[in-house]
Amino acid sequence: MPLAQISILEGRSPEMIAEMAEAVTAAISGALEAPRDRIRVVVTEIPAEKWFVAGQSMAARAKG
Template sequence: MPFAQIYLMEGRTEEQKRAVIEKVSAALVEAVGAPIANVRVWITEVPKENWGIAGVTAKDLGR
């Protein structure tokens, strides 16, 4: 059973997250030949103040 865990900064729309789930699932089906029913995708949203880029939070960078 393929399992993909995706980390994203908070702020994506529900539609965008749906698209990520759909496309990652399709990629796993194609890459490993797993049945779509066995694919799992988990999205973890991280607050921008908890995401660091080059020593600065994403929030402070205006991301």
């Protein structure tokens, strides 16, 4: 059973996340010839204050 774990910044709508999960499911199904009902997608939303790039939080980077 394929499992895709995706971490994204908070702020996207539930509809956008569902569309992404559908696209990931389709991609995995096509690439691995796996039945769609066996594919799992887990999406973790992370606050900008807890996501860091080059030692700086995304919240701080957004402020400039």
